[in-house]
Amino acid sequence: MSTVEKAGAGVGTYVDKRLGSNRFLSRSLSKVFPDHWSFMLGEIALYSFIVILLTGTYLTLFFKPSMVEVVYQGSYVPLKGIEMSEAYASSLDISFDVRGGLLLRQMHHWAALIFVAAVSVHLLRIFFTGAFRKPREFNWIIGVVLLTLALGAGFSGYSLPDDLLSGTGLQIARGIVQAIPIIGTWGAFLLFGGQFPGDDFISRIYSVHILLIPGLILALVTVHLMMVWVQKHTQFPGPGRTNNNVVGYPLMPVYMAKAGGFFFIVFGIIALLGGLVSINPIWIFGPYTPDQVSAGSQPDWYIGWLDGMLRTMPNWETAVGGITISWNVFIPAVVLPGIIFTAMALYPFLEAWVTGDKREHHLLDRPRNAPVRTAIGVMSLTFYMLLWIGGANDVIATTFDLSINSITWFLRVALFVVPPLAFVFAKRVCLGLQRKDRDKLLHGYESGRILRLPHGEFVEVHQPLDVKERAIIESRLATDHAPLPMPASVDAYGVANKNYRAKRLQAKLSRVWYGDQVPAPTLAEIEEGQHHAAHGALAEAPLHAHADALENVPFHGGVLHNPGEEKTNQQQLDDRGGHL
Amino acid sequence: MTDVNTHEQSDHGSAGGRLPVADVPHKPRRTDVDPKAARRAERQVAAMFTLSVLFVILFVVAYVAIPKDANVYIPVLGLVGAMNLALGVTMGAAVFLIGAGAIQWAKKLMPDVEVVQERHEMQSAPADTAATVDQYERGKEESGFAGYKIIRRSLLGALALFPIPLIVLLRDLWIQPSDTPNPQAELETTLWRKGSRIVVDGTYTPVKATDLPVGGLISAVPADLEETQAEQGNQNARGKAAILVVRMQPDEIRSQQGENWDYQGILAYSKICTHVGCPISLYEHRTHHLLCPCHQSTFDLADSGNVIFGPAARRMPQLPIGVDDEGYLVALADFAEPVGPSFWERG
Numbered sequence: 001m002s003t004v005e006k007a008g009a010g011v012g013t014y015v016d017k018r019l020g021s022n023r024f025l026s027r028s029l030s031k032v033f034p035d036h037w038s039f040m041l042g043e044i045a046l047y048s049f050i051v052i053l054l055t056g057t058y059l060t061l062f063f064k065p066s067m068v069e070v071v072y073q074g075s076y077v078p079l080k081g082i083e084m085s086e087a088y089a090s091s092l093d094i095s096f097d098v099r100g101g102l103l104l105r106q107m108h109h110w111a112a113l114i115f116v117a118a119v120s121v122h123l124l125r126i127f128f129t130g131a132f133r134k135p136r137e138f139n140w141i142i143g144v145v146l147l148t149l150a151l152g153a154g155f156s157g158y159s160l161p162d163d164l165l166s167g168t169g170l171q172i173a174r175g176i177v178q179a180i181p182i183i184g185t186w187g188a189f190l191l192f193g194g195q196f197p198g199d200d201f202i203s204r205i206y207s208v209h210i211l212l213i214p215g216l217i218l219a220l221v222t223v224h225l226m227m228v229w230v231q232k233h234t235q236f237p238g239p240g241r242t243n244n245n246v247v248g249y250p251l252m253p254v255y256m257a258k259a260g261g262f263f264f265i266v267f268g269i270i271a272l273l274g275g276l277v278s279i280n281p282i283w284i285f286g287p288y289t290p291d292q293v294s295a296g297s298q299p300d301w302y303i304g305w306l307d308g309m310l311r312t313m314p315n316w317e318t319a320v321g322g323i324t325i326s327w328n329v330f331i332p333a334v335v336l337p338g339i340i341f342t343a344m345a346l347y348p349f350l351e352a353w354v355t356g357d358k359r360e361h362h363l364l365d366r367p368r369n370a371p372v373r374t375a376i377g378v379m380s381l382t383f384y385m386l387l388w389i390g391g392a393n394d395v396i397a398t399t400f401d402l403s404i405n406s407i408t409w410f411l412r413v414a415l416f417v418v419p420p421l422a423f424v425f426a427k428r429v430c431l432g433l434q435r436k437d438r439d440k441l442l443h444g445y446e447s448g449r450i451l452r453l454p455h456g457e458f459v460e461v462h463q464p465l466d467v468k469e470r471a472i473i474e475s476r477l478a479t480d481h482a483p484l485p486m487p488a489s490v491d492a493y494g495v496a497n498k499n500y501r502a503k504r505l506q507a508k509l510s511r512v513w514y515g516d517q518v519p520a521p522t523l524a525e526i527e528e529g530q531h532h533a534a535h536g537a538l539a540e541a542p543l544h545a546h547a548d549a550l551e552n553v554p555f556h557g558g559v560l561h562n563p564g565e566e567k568t569n570q571q572q573l574d575d576r577g578g579h580l
Numbered sequence: 581m582t583d584v585n586t587h588e589q590s591d592h593g594s595a596g597g598r599l600p601v602a603d604v605p606h607k608p609r610r611t612d613v614d615p616k617a618a619r620r621a622e623r624q625v626a627a628m629f630t631l632s633v634l635f636v637i638l639f640v641v642a643y644v645a646i647p648k649d650a651n652v653y654i655p656v657l658g659l660v661g662a663m664n665l666a667l668g669v670t671m672g673a674a675v676f677l678i679g680a681g682a683i684q685w686a687k688k689l690m691p692d693v694e695v696v697q698e699r700h701e702m703q704s705a706p707a708d709t710a711a712t713v714d715q716y717e718r719g720k721e722e723s724g725f726a727g728y729k730i731i732r733r734s735l736l737g738a739l740a741l742f743p744i745p746l747i748v749l750l751r752d753l754w755i756q757p758s759d760t761p762n763p764q765a766e767l768e769t770t771l772w773r774k775g776s777r778i779v780v781d782g783t784y785t786p787v788k789a790t791d792l793p794v795g796g797l798i799s800a801v802p803a804d805l806e807e808t809q810a811e812q813g814n815q816n817a818r819g820k821a822a823i824l825v826v827r828m829q830p831d832e833i834r835s836q837q838g839e840n841w842d843y844q845g846i847l848a849y850s851k852i853c854t855h856v857g858c859p860i861s862l863y864e865h866r867t868h869h870l871l872c873p874c875h876q877s878t879f880d881l882a883d884s885g886n887v888i889f890g891p892a893a894r895r896m897p898q899l900p901i902g903v904d905d906e907g908y909l910v911a912l913a914d915f916a917e918p919v920g921p922s923f924w925e926r927g
Contacts (some may be wrong), residue, residue, distance in 0.1 A: 175920075198816060200753075247695070264678040266724065276665065291799065293874065323927065
C-alpha cells in the first residue's frame with residue numbers, strides 16, 4: 001500500500017465511522033452498467049449541462065444584467081460611441097475585452113445547443129426502445145419536464161445579451177403572452193414591468209436563467225439519476241441478458257473510466273467548438289431597438305418548430321363584444337405546445353392502458369417489435385420536421401427560389417397528410433423486419449452460396465445464427481403479449497358492466513396495437529430450423545476444408561498475422577491452438 | 581418476499597457480482613495475448629495524459645502572449661481572433677486528451693468481460709408494506725386526525741390559503757402609474773398627436789413632403805421621441821410610435837383607413853406588426869407590399885394596409901398625416917386603433 005493509498009484509506013475510515021459510507025460503497029463500486037452507444041446520449045446531456053454550469057458561472061462574473069442605456073466605449077470600433085443597454089455593452093466586453101471571454105460565451109452557447117439536442121435524441125432513444133415502460137414512468141415524466149426546462153433555459157439565455165436578434169425574440173414572446181385570453185394583457189405587463197421593452201425584463205429573466213431554471217434542472221437531474229441507480233439501467237437484448245439481470249461492466253473500474261473519460265471528451269469537444277466555430281456573433285446584430293429587425297432572423301434550432309407553427313397558422317382572430325381572441329397566436333404558441341407536452345408526459349400510461357401490459361420491463365424493445373409505437377414516433381418526428389421547414393420557410397424560399405406563400409400552403413396541408421402516411425410507412429417497415437427476423441430464426445441466414453448435392457440437387461446454404469444474433473431476435477418471445485379480450489357487456493349474473501364502453505375501447509385499441517404483429521415462431525420451431533441450417537452448413541464443410549488446405553491467405557487484423565508466413569490458414573490456426 | 585436475501589447475496593456477494601455472462605464467446609484482445617501490444621497501449625495512454633499537461637501550459641502561454649486584438653488567417657475558418665482560437669484549441673485538446681486517455685485505458689487494458697448482476701422486483705416486500713400501513717394507522721390514531729373533524733378542516737383551509745400572500749406580492753411587478761387605469765390604456769395611445777412632426781429615425785431631422793420621391797420609404801418617429809426616451813430611460817415610446825412613411829402615385833392608392841389620411845400620395849403606417857409585434861421593414865415599392873421578416877405576414881399598403889397573406893389577422897394601423905405651415909410632414913392625430921399585437925381587451 002502506497003502512502004497515498006494509506007492516507008486515502010484513513011480518510012475513508014474517518015468518514016465511514018461518521019456516515020457508514022462503506023456500506024454504500026461496498027454495493028456501489030461493483031454495480032454493473034450495460035454498454036451501448038445510445039446510452040451515451042443521456043451522458044452527453046449531463047456532461048454538456050455541467051459545462052453550461054461552469055462556463056455560465058464565469059459569464060455571471062462579467063455580465064451586467066441591466067437595461068440602463070450607456071454609451072459603448074469598449075474596443076470593438078464599429079459600435080464605439082453608440083447608445084446601448086448595459087447588458088449588451090457588457091456582452092461586447094466579454095467578447096472583446098475579457099481574455100477568453102469570447103471562448104466562454106461560445107462554449108456556453110455551443111454547450112446549450114448540444115444539451116438540448118442530447119436531451120431530445122436521448123428522449124427519442126427512450127421512446128423507440130420502450131425504456132419508459134413500467135417501472136420507469138416517473139423518470140420519463142421527469143425527462144419531459146427537463147426537456148421543457150431545457151427549452152426555457154435556452155430561450156432565456158438567448159434573450160440576455162440584448163442584441164437585435166434576442167430582443168426580437170422577446171418581442172415575439174411578449175406578443176404570445178398578450179394573446180392568452182383574459183389574463184394575457186395583465187400577464188405581459190407584470191412580466192415586463194409595463195410596456196415593451198421596459199427596463200426590467202433583462203434583470204428578471206436573468207434571475208430566471210441563472211437561478212430558477214438551472215436550480216430546477218439540477219434538482220430534477222439528481223432525481224433522474226438516483227432513479228436510474230435504484231432501478232438499474234435497462235439493457236438491449238443479447239446472449240445471457242434477461243429481464244431479471246443486468247449485464248455489463250462494473251462501475252469500478254471500467255465504467256468509471258469510460259464514463260469519466262467521456263465527460264472530458266464532451267468538455268474537450270465543446271471547448272474546441274468554442275475556439276473554432278463562431279456562434280451567435282452579437283456584435284454583428286447591433287444593440288436592440290424595438291423598431292428594427294434583420295431579415296432572415298432565425299431562432300436557435302430548438303425553437304424552430306414553435307416558430308414554424310406560428311408561421312403556418314392561418315390568420316384567425318375573433319373580435320366580439322369588446323374582446324379579442326387571437327387564435328392565430330394562441331393556438332400555435334400556447335395550446336398546441338401544451339397539448340404536445342402533456343401527451344408526451346402521459347404517453348407511458350396511455351400505452352400501458354392500451355397494451356394492458358402490467359409487467360416490469362428491463363429489457364429494451366427493438367423498435368420493429370413494437371410497430372405501432374415506432375409508427376407513432378415516426379409520425380411525430382415527421383410532424384416536427386415539417387414544422388422545422390415552416391420555421392425556415394423564408395430561408396428555404398430564398399435559397400431555392402420558391403414562393404413563401406406556396407411553402408406555407410404546402411405545410412398547411414402537409415402537416416395533416418404527411419404524418420399519417422409516415423405512420424403507415426413506418427409500421428409496414430417494422431412488420432417487414434419482423435418477417436425477416438422470423439425467417440432468420442426458422443431457416444438461419446442466407447449465406448449466398450449455392451451447393452450441389454451428390455444427387456444433383458442445388459441448395460443455398462443457410463447458416464445458423466450466431467449466439468448473439470439469435471439471442472437478440474429471440475428476445476421478442478419473452479415480451480410478446482396477446483391483445484386484451486373483448487369485455488362482456490353483462491357478467492354471468494346478468495349485471496351490466498359499468499366500464500363496458502371504456503373496456504371495449506381499450507380492447508379495440510389493444511387489437512390495433514398487436515393486430516398485425518408477425519407471429520413469433522415457437523422455441524421448438526426455432527430449434528428445428530436452426531438445426532436444419534446447421535445441417536446445410538455441415539454438408540458444405542468438406543468443401544471449406546478443401547479450400548482452406550490449398551489457400552495461402554494471410555490473416556487480416558487478428559493476432560495471427562505474420563507477414564510473409566508461408567502457411568495455410570489451417571496451419572496458422574493449428575499453431576495457435578485452434579482458436580483465433 | 582422470501583428471495584430478497586438471495587438477491588442480496590448475488591448482488592453484493594464476495595465476488596462483487598462479477599460473474600461473466602454464460603455462453604458468450606469471448607474474443608481476447610490483442611493487448612490480452614501480446615505483452616508488446618499491452619505495453620504499446622500503456623505508452624499511448626501515458627502519452628495522452630502527458631500531452632494534456634503540455635496543452636495546459638500552452639494555454640497559459642497563449643493567454644499571456646497573444647494580444648487581444650490579433651487576428652489570424654486560417655484556411656476554411658477565414659480571418660479569426662488569434663486569442664480565441666489559441667485558447668479554445670489548447671483548452672479543448674488538454675481536456676479531450678484526458679478523456680481519450682481514460683477511454684483508451686479502459687478499452688485496451690481493463691477487463692473487457694461483461695459481468696452479470698441480478699435485478700430485484702421494485703415493489704417492496706409485503707412485510708414492509710404492512711409495517712408502513714401500520715405506522716400510518718398508528719399516527720392517524722395518535723394524532724386524532726380522523727377524529728377531530730374541525731381541526732382537520734380548518735387546517736386544510738389554512739394550508740390552502742397560505743400561498744395567497746406570495747401571489748399577492750407579485751402584483752407590483754408592474755408599478756402602475758396613478759393616471760393609468762389599466763394596461764390597455766397604455767397600449768391604446770402612442771406619442772403621436774395632432775401636429776407632431778414626422779422626423780427621420782436616427783437623425784431626427786424633419787421631412788418635407790417634397791423631400792420624399794415616389795417609391796421612397798423612410799423609417800420615422802415623432803419629433804419629441806428623443807426627448808421622451810431620455811426622460812423615461814427606456815424604449816417604450818419608440819416601440820409604439822415607430823412608423824414607415826411611403827410615397828406612391830396618388831392614383832395607385834386603392835383605399836385607406838379614412839378620407840384624406842394621405843398627403844399627395846404619402847402614407848404613414850405603424851411599423852409594428854399586428855401579429856406578434858416584430859418591426860416590419862421589407863417593402864416592395866412596385867407592389868406596395870410590406871412583408872414581416874419574422875413570420876412573413878404580408879400587408880398591402882395601397883389598400884389600407886390589409887393582410888394579404890400570413891398569420892397576421894389585422895391590417896397595419898395608419899397614421900393620418902398632413903403638412904404644417906413650413907411644409908414639414910406632421911401627424912393629424914394619434915392612430916385610431918392600438919398598434920402592435922392583439923390583446924384581450926382590444927375589442
